[in-house]
Amino acid sequence: MTAPATRRPARRRSADDGHATITLTVNGERRTLRFEAYKTLLEVLREDLGLSGTKHGCELGECGACAVLMDGHPVLSCLQLGVASDGAAVTTIEGIADGPDLHPLQAAFADKGGSQCGYCTPGMILTARHLLERNPDPSRAEITAALAGNLCRCTGYLQIVEAVETAAQMMRGTDAPAHRRTEGRKP
Numbered sequence: 728m729t730a731p732a733t734r735r736p737a738r739r740r741s742a743d744d745g746h747a748t749i750t751l752t753v754n755g756e757r758r759t760l761r762f763e764a765y766k767t768l769l770e771v772l773r774e775d776l777g778l779s780g781t782k783h784g785c786e787l788g789e790c791g792a793c794a795v796l797m798d799g800h801p802v803l804s805c806l807q808l809g810v811a812s813d814g815a816a817v818t819t820i821e822g823i824a825d826g827p828d829l830h831p832l833q834a835a836f837a838d839k840g841g842s843q844c845g846y847c848t849p850g851m852i853l854t855a856r857h858l859l860e861r862n863p864d865p866s867r868a869e870i871t872a873a874l875a876g877n878l879c880r881c882t883g884y885l886q887i888v889e890a891v892e893t894a895a896q897m898m899r900g901t902d903a904p905a906h907r908r909t910e911g912r913k914p
Contacts (some may be wrong), residue, residue: 745763745764745765746761746762746763746764747761747762747763747764747809747810748760748761749809749810749812749813749814750813750814751812751813751814751815751816751817752815752816752817753772753776753778753817753818753819753822754778754817754818754819754821754822755822758776760775760776760809762774762775762809764809764810765808766808766809767804767805767806767807767808767809768795768797768802768804768805768807768808768809768811768812768817769781769783769786769793769804769805769807770809771809771812772795772804772817772819778819778821780819780820780821780849781793781794781795781804781819781820781849781850782846782847782849782850783805784805784846784847784850784878785805786805787805788803788805788806789878790847790850790877790878791803791847791850791851791854791874791876791877791878792846792847792849792850792877792878793805793850794849794850794851794853794854794876794877795817795818795819795853796817796818796853796856796857797812797815797816797817797818798815798816799816799818799857799860800857801853801854801857803876818853819849819853820848820849820852820853823852823853823856830852830856830894831893831894831897831898832852832855832856832859832890832891832894833852834894834897835890835891835893835894835897836848836851836852836887836890836894838890838893839886839889839890839893840882840886840890841882841886841887841889841890841891842882843881843882844880844881847877847878847879847880847881850877851874851877851879851887854873854874854876854877855870855873855874855890855891855894857873858870858873858874858891859891859894859895859898863895863898863899864895864899865891865895867888867892870888870891870892871884871888874887874888874891
């Protein structure tokens with residue numbers, strides 16, 4: 728997991744009222760937002776955009792539940808100030824399905840029991856997506872290393888690793904089961 732980006736100052740900030748205005752692309756949609764300048768990206772996503780798939784976990788950058796992709800790389804949104812996200816492209820769990828079809832990682836997590844309570848799942852899936860985009864055929868050791876910053880208290884990790892292996896096969900087109908549909912499911 729990469730450290731929070733600090734490269735982007737807010738374009739427009741009104742110091743007199745404590746608010747910031749930024750423009751970013753979230754799940755492919757360009758958005759201009761005004762919010763309290765102290766908010767983290769996690770708070771902006773959940774409170775200002777209503778994207779509740781990104782989870783509040785430790786708020787210390789230790790659990791990975793808040794992981795999102797920023798400009799294609801995993802970041803811990805609890806450590807990233809919203810104002811530092813100006814101009815960024817952010818992908819959350821809500822943005823990876825293809826219409827009603829689950830992303831292969833979402834389908835594999837469901838099929839393999841990779842999510843039990845589901846709290847860590849969005850961060851796990853987005854971190855795994857980053858891995859599979861860079862390495863479409865990772866070893867178990869590479870999967871484990873990539874997910875080392877994401878904690879899960881329910882599964883014991885074997886089902887998570889198996890889910891990533893299955894998704895990698897699906898994405899490569901080998902032994903690919905049919906994609907599951909999202910009707911009636913939350914991301």
